Amino acid sequence: MAVLLRSLPLLLSALLAGQVLAADGPLVEVVPVKQMAVRDELITFGSLRSDESVMIRPEIEGRLASLHFREGQAVTAGDLLVSLDDAIARAELAQARANLDLAEKNHQRAQMLFQRGASNAQALDEAQSQLQAARASQALAQARLDKTQIKAPYDGVLGLRQASVGDYLSAGQNIVNLEVLDPLKVDFRIPQKAVAQVRLGQTVEISLDTYPGERFQGEIFAINPRLDEVGRSQAIRAHIGNDDRRLRPGQFVRVSVILAERAEALVIPEEAVMPVGEQLLVNLVVDGSVEQREVRLGKRFDGLVEVREGLEGDETVISAGWQKVRPGLAVRSKSGERQR
Incomplete structure (x- = not known):
């Protein structure tokens, strides 16, 4: 008992010394493991196109009598856009009707x-043939008259006109372009190695310098089954909604094809990963001490890295100062979480 009493001060001193050592352990920065949505994306570039684009042209020649639109105007399918001089066409139709009336009689x-037996079958056949020819002539004259009135084939927005009232237009001459702006098409290409990763209905997002920081979402609706033999690339086409008309055909865009999305992926800072040979390790703080764990990483982005295997999601990792620690060592920690 006397020996125990004499050694008690020494034991207390040793315990106090241990506490000081623990309190003086290395100071490290720690961050909790985050859960966030992570995407696998295929990045490429493309161009915006009108969903439908047509140049309004006359099918017959004639003088331009009147224009029924303003440049840049939104029109609906069936709206009258252009009238050609129809005087000759109306006269031809009147003549065809008169000929038809005579042929019917x-x-x-x-x-x-x-x-009555006063005529033969040949005369009846000739009259029948003349009647059919007269009907065809009337239909032709009516069609010519109808083509003097040029209408919008679908809803859209008109461009800049290239003809004026009084111009004599030849068949096929440009008058004005009509564009369908909602939705828009985005055309882009992917390399041969990524062909198996892209499918119909897949989500795409586009961004462009005009609207920095914004992304516009769409969907793939057409894939060219034939690859380009020169560049070994495949042409893809997607639809992008454009009800607010902020996007314009012809714009150059950055295209992100969403290959996969993990809604609750585990993410840590890149600097928390410690490469040791072929292994990738992270240092955890568990009950004030260091614990090492091997991990398998996924996507890297914005200074962060996805952890596919090795963590559960409720751990705290050392983001700075892990070079001076080892497994089992007691450490002091402070939060090193940053706003990203």
Whole structure:
């Protein structure tokens, strides 16, 4: 008992010394493991195109009588855009109607005579043929008249006109372009090695310098089955909604094809990873002491890295100062979490 009493001060001193050592352990920065959405993306570039684009042109030649639109105007399908001079077409239609009326009367007489036996079948056939020709001539004249009125084939926005009232237009001459702006098409290409990763219905996002920091979402609706033999790339087309008309055909865009998305991926700072040979390790703080764990990493972005295997999500990792620690060592820690 006397020996125990004499050694008690020494034991207390040793315990106090141990506490001081623990309190004086290395100071490290720690951050909790985060859970956030992580995407695998295929990045490429493309161009915006109108969903439909047509140049309004006359099918027949004639003088431009009147324009029924303003440049840049939004129109709906069936709206009258251009009228050509129709005086000749109306006269031709009137002539065709008169010829048809005569052919119908001749056909009726031929039928009557044939029924009475006063005419033969050949005369009836000739009258029938003349009647059909007259009907065709009227339909042709009516079609020519209809083509003097040029209408919008679908809803869209008109561009800049290239003809004026009084111009004599030849068939196929440009008058004005019509563009469908909602939705827009985005055309882009992917390399041969990524062909198996892209499919119909896949989500894409585009960004452009005009709207920094913004992304516009769309969906792939067409894939060219044939690869380009020169560049070994595949042409892809997607639709992008544009109801607010902020996007314009012809713009150059950055395209991100969303290959996969993990809603609750585990993420840590890149600097928390310690490479040791072929291994990738992270240092955890568990009950004030260091614990090492091997991990398998995924995507890297913005100074962060995804951890696919090795963590559960409730750990705290050492983000700075792990070079001076070892497994089992007691450490002092402070929060090193930064706003990103």
